[in-house]
Amino acid sequence: MCELCFLHSTALEAINQMRRHTTVFFSSSPGIYPTPHLASIELLLWKSKQCYQFAHLFERSVAGGLSALATLNPGTHLDQAASIYSAANTEIAALKRNAPQNVPYPSPDPLANSSSTVFFGQRPWRINHEGLATAEVEAAAVTAIIQRLVVNHEGVISLLSAALAQYQKYGCLRMKKKVMMEMANTCYANNEIQRALRFWGLVVKDNALPYSIRKDMMHRATWAAYAITSIQDYAVCCMQLMCPAYSEVLPSDCVKGLLDVLDGKPPGSPFPNDDISQEQLHTYQLQWQHVLQEHPAFVVQASKIAELFLETRVSFLDQQTVEQDSKVAVRVEIVSKIEQVIRLNDVSVHLKAKKFPPDANQTANDADCLIYDPIHLGSVEVSKSKPLQRVVLLDLKNAKQNWIVTVTKVTLDLGNAIRGNIEFDENALNRNCHVENIIGLEFLKIGVAKTSVKLESVEKVDCLIGEVTSTELTIRNTCKSSPIHGLQLDFKRKEQKHAEAAAVLFVEQDGTELKSEFSKSVCEQLGAGEMAKIPVMFSAQLVGDYVLQLELSYKISEDGILVTKSTMLEVGVTAKEPFTVTSTVMNMNGIPMTSILNNCDHILNASIQSAASIVISSVEFLMADVVTLCDTINGGSGKNLNDKVHSEEVICYSAVIRVLVKEDESETPLGRMSVEWRRAVPNSCPVRSVAPLCRIPVLACPISISSHIKTNPAIVRQPIEICFELKSHSKEAVEISTNFDLNDVFMFSGERKVTMTVLPGATRRVTVVVMALSAGRLNFPKISLKSPQISDQTLQQSLRTLPAAIFVLPKAKDLAPHP
Secondary structure, three states: HHHHHOOOOHHHHHHHHHHHHHHHHOOOOOOOOOOHHHHHHHHHHHHHHHHHHHHHHHHHHHHHHOOOOOOHHHHHHHHHHHHHHHHHHHHHHHHHHHHHOOOOOOOOOOOOOOHHHOOOOOHHHHHOOOOOHHHHHHHHHHHHHHOOOOOHHHHHHHHHHHHHHHHHHOOOHHHHHHHHHHHHHHHOOOOOOOHHHHHHHHHHOOOOOOOOHHHHHHHHHHOOOHHOOHHHHHHHHHHHHHHHHHHHHHHHHHHHHHHHHHOOOOOOOOOOOOOOOOHHHHHHHHHHHHHHHHOOEEEEEHHHOOOOOOEEEEEEEEOEEEOOOEEEEEEEEEEOOOOEEEEEEEEEEEEEEHHHOOOOOOOOOOEEEEEOOOEEEEOEOOOOOEEEEEEEEEOOOOOOOOOEEEEEEEEEEOOOOOOOEEEEEOOOOOOOOHHHHHHOOEEEEEOOOOOOOEEEOOOOEEOOOEEEEEEEEEEOOOOOOOOOEEEEEEEEEHHHOOOHHHOOOOOOOOOEEEEEEEEEEEEEEEEEOOOOEEEEEOOOOOEEEEEEEEEEEEEEEEOOEEEEEEEEEEEEEEEEEEEEEEEEEEEEOEEEOOOOOOHHHHHEEEEEEOOOOOOEEEEEEEEEOEEEEOOOOOOOOOOEEEEEOOOEEEEEEEEEEOOOOOOOOOEOEEEEEEEEEEEEEOOOOEEEEEEEEEEEEEEOEEEEEEEEEEOOOOOOEEEEEEEEEEEEEOOEEEEEEEEEEEOEEEEOOOOEEEEEOHHHHHHEEEEEEEEOOOEEEEEEOEEEEEOOOOOOOHHHHHHHHOOEEEEEEEEOOOOOOOO
């Protein structure tokens, strides 16, 4: 039934069928044949196989495309099969333990005919028997079954491994931890002690587990480490069990065991009294004596252990930012959670200065960090009532500006005959301690070194992108008696904190060349207390608020020797675009277009909104290859303009363009616009800026139409001759009809409806004569187009290129002479 439900993709029905199956049959009595104990074992093995087979069907359906959930997946049934199999192993072990020993296997074998049974479930020794076999045969069968039964831990491990993979696949983290605990217990029972220790170590890190469960696992891990004589694992287990939280659940003698190991003595038995024989315990003691005679060392990584009986706290007793080459105080505190005194041979504090933040595109190298010599505190004793608290000085020599200094590791050396180290790395330091409870700071930042030069005027420079900006830096010698020599100002692009600052270009004094690197000699000597002014000219290339870092190097006398020093001068810069360009395309009537026609004239309008007061001296349209510039004079663009635009004002420039593309394009870039401008202040330098124009879709236009008024000017009640010109851009001949719409504004003369054939690339003209009945701004005479080869929508688009109105002048009156 379950398999059929899976085949019909009704997984929920299959699960419900399995639940009904387990409810009816799994809770039934095992019976008493052939013996009550064997009947119970056979029922457990059958139930385990049922769960496994259902999980196999479920997994096969998931592989075929069926969806599974975190709460409904094959892992649940594999886990259940493993649990039932483990219960069967327990009963098999109990049965074998209580069975008579040295009983020979029965002959003939009562199980020899297992493949010749008549029906499912038939006992092989009852073939050709109406009921039970003889008492001797039944007893021999029971003996054979008991001797064939074996405790199969490998089968349980196989089921648990499959369940673990399923829980990992569907993100069932808590069920995964449960299976790992069962896996560790089974591996320990199967004498795979190293594997069991690994699983126990992974699970015990979960602080969400109750201490009672974690304590039980830690005791089992201690037994395993003791059995394989692993000093490393035994020490780790003892150090965790020494925490008060574990001792409150179940007291243990782990403190004495750890101290015995450190003194080179075999530790006492961690096993319960009835769980190990004296012979086995004596064997373990001999193994420990042999291993301890070799005096091995061990290392405990505190960050890989959930909790230790020792905690280490370190901090810096100084300000967040300290000067280069200064000395800072480092506070070290070691807290013990047990009352017994623990002697530490040495406490080593390891510190490191490193670049922060590190470059994402560069690999770490020795030049980006500095490792200081360890600070040794010597031999100390710690207990719960007597913690270690020390303050030591660290000389921050050779650390560079903007680096950070951290404590990377604290190592505790303990032991006499057996030496061990407990290493607290950055993840274990100050663990289980709230930030507000930490005395001092966890890291320091290296600031500027104490310098003899100070930047007096620190003003933010506002500039526009592309222009050459001038500013003046005022520096002062802060020394009371010593002059400084050989002042030089440098800009190093690679040492800038901001990418925008690295893109700044500098101009040397009286020069016209822009340079990415800048070096300038300030003066040969600056007396004590004197000031000097440094003119700086630069051009910002990127928008933003950032800081320029200029390095000022100089020489100063210290104890009669000239020493070279340097300091950073920081100049704030706010750079913005000089203007923004917004471009649109309109038809000849000034209506904005969302798409334009190929081979037709349109108006390109570019609006410039200034961010500061500037003077525009030249505007040039740099059109794309597919765009033809027809007229720019009437739009106001060109050279020698001298258009002054104030901040936030808008000025517009226009040009008539025609787009010639081979096929429809979703978006066609029209090109760029070049603007030459300068600040509206005296002696400002001109700047040429280029801004992109808009992109617009281009539609195919097989027929273009234009109009020409031959009568100029147009006068009321006088004939007005208008010529309509149709040009074909199609690759085949186009048949088209023109029709003029009559109205009450004009009188019409000529052919109202004309049908013609326009050859590819040819031009046809239709001329009409109209007479305006009134003067003023009138609607342009309307013409409609019709073609069987071109859609009406495309023809309507073409007609939009015609003028929308015509201005007609009134007729001048004849002035008669007075009599």
